[in-house]
Amino acid sequence: MKIKDKTILFFATGGFVGYIPFAPGTFGTLHGIWLYFFLYKMPFIFSVLFISAFIIFSVLISDKAEKINGVKDPSIVVIDEIAGMLITMIGIKFNFINILTGFILFRFFDILKPFPVYVAEKKLPGGVGIVADDVIAGIMANLLIRFLFYLK
Secondary structure: OOHHHHHHHHHHOOOOHHHOOOOHHHHHHHHHHHHHHHHHOOOHHHHHHHHHHHHHHHHHHHHHHHHHHOOOOOOOOOHHHHHHHHHHHOOOOOOHHHHHHHHHHHHHHHHHOOOOHHHHHHHOOHHHHHHHHHHHHHHHHHHHHHHHHHHO
């Protein structure tokens, strides 16, 4: 395998976390938490710009990783879960309860794939399809967190 392919797989698998034989998406989601810890301390506009760039990067890397593996939406690719968790937490205060709630809600939407998450995953091609379902799951989780804590 070429060094370029290894580099692509390094990013796509969240530093090879995607190779964990059980629940690789859950471990990938955990990467999103520590990354958001650093983003949370930054100005909000910087977080939005970073996450937007990260999503674009994730689409490109996921597309290349899919081609390297020769499998549609390979389970080793977890950069999409990292992006989804970042979307889940954007604009949400970084504390244990919020992180736990975001983590559970994001994994719930990502695993169960309700409409429109399922449609995005199945209908969109390549890296866009790999990442879009997690971005949508992240948006749904973010909105639900805001609603739940608004009721509080």
